[in-house]
Amino acid sequence: VNYPIIGVFDSGFGGLTVLRALEEQIPQAQFLYIGDTARLPYGSKSRTTIARYAVSSARFLVDQGAQFLVIACNTASALALDAIRASVPVPVLGVIEPGAERARANSATKDVLVLATSATVESQAYSQACHDRGLRAHEKACPLLVPLVEEGWIDHSVTRQVISIYMEELEREARAADLCPDTLVLGCTHYPLLRGLMEQAVKPGIRVIDSAEATAAEAIHCFALEGERGDIPAVRSHFYATDSVEKFRRLGSQFLARELDEVRLVDLGG
């Protein structure tokens, strides 16, 4: 084949928002997506276990022909990126650094807010990545947002209220920490589906950064795909899941904003 093949890995469906951004921004590539749905959620597992799971998915994608890997999972990006890089012979990009880098490029005040899951917040990966770039970050866990998205309540009055409650708490906490934020990073792959509601809920002057989009843009540079043109792949993306392919197709189409082609079941072992 004469086009780049990019492997995309997540513990579930959320990473499909990253795939969506990749498909939009890198039209000449083919994608292999694996959702390790049998072993999700990763958030409650130990670093060792997460690394073992993530490495097995990464190796699977490389075995299928992936020349580059995007780790479209905040938990695995936070806890297993080094382990993955050490175990596969291709370039690997996570979702956290690109989000933090875009926040740095955007922020004038150098004060940044991050919304994420409890596991991502506890890992402090965004705070660290922001700190490395001279930013002060305040992170907040929003445990209700993933269930609301998975329930399909994307444009729903309840979701609007929950976001407004989280946002008020976030702004109160930021004031108490003496921050003057002008940037909000969506640090969970489910949150791009709530981007519109988030933009309505933030105070004027705060820009919302979608880490899925930032990751896709960064992938072009990181994998040196600028200007690369070749064949157009016949199939845009291939999908693999480690549990119910039917459920994957049904839930996945919401994240990808289109119907999924065939999803293949894969057994990665225990």
Place this chain on the structure above:
Amino acid sequence: VNYPIIGVFDSGFGGLTVLRALEEQIPQAQFLYIGDTARLPYGSKSRTTIARYAVSSARFLVDQGAQFLVIACNTASALALDAIRASVPVPVLGVIEPGAERARANSATKDVLVLATSATVESQAYSQACHDRGLRAHEKACPLLVPLVEEGWIDHSVTRQVISIYMEELEREARAADLCPDTLVLGCTHYPLLRGLMEQAVKPGIRVIDSAEATAAEAIHCFALEGERGDIPAVRSHFYATDSVEKFRRLGSQFLARELDEVRLVDLGG
């Protein structure tokens, strides 16, 4: 010792609502509670894996001296009760049969509604247990209720709205299925914390059955503890968890409606 020792098992904290009911209804017993928090949630795992996990927790409780076991976890009750019974030499009670049995005793129309998690609904365990008792059951998955309880939004306007939305859908589905329900079973160990809101949300004439309470009442008969009197245990309940004991104490007190005594960390292996 001269008092009954009852082991109580759940994948997490929810089973503490069952422990609370047991403590209230069986004052002469001591309890050993284990939350397999390192491996939760069980809902997304296969029957084989759930049985293996549940059996290791059940054996642990028996090794610690439990003479009776309550499986205070809907998923394990639905999928692993036989495996547990086959692997320990003590009487074992799950949470599903007592809930269904109390529904039978209450219902005049013989039409019953059940609210539960997606995993419990997919197992069809309540439908089967109701069917065995001559009841028709309509089950509904309510994926937002566990996260709302775990977020601590117990008496919150958002939770009230979510319950009212689920309840409207449930009643519409029941009408479409030509049912005339007079009983609503709370088929998840988190839901007793929402019992007040549920009772406000149901139509007049529908009684809410708390399966935690029903299980505690059934335990007295099942374990033949009527009239048994002996020593009063010095410590009411001992707590074990397979992950962060600090988090267990913090979240657990909400479910138990009191502070937890010491929580001990246990390693049950992979």
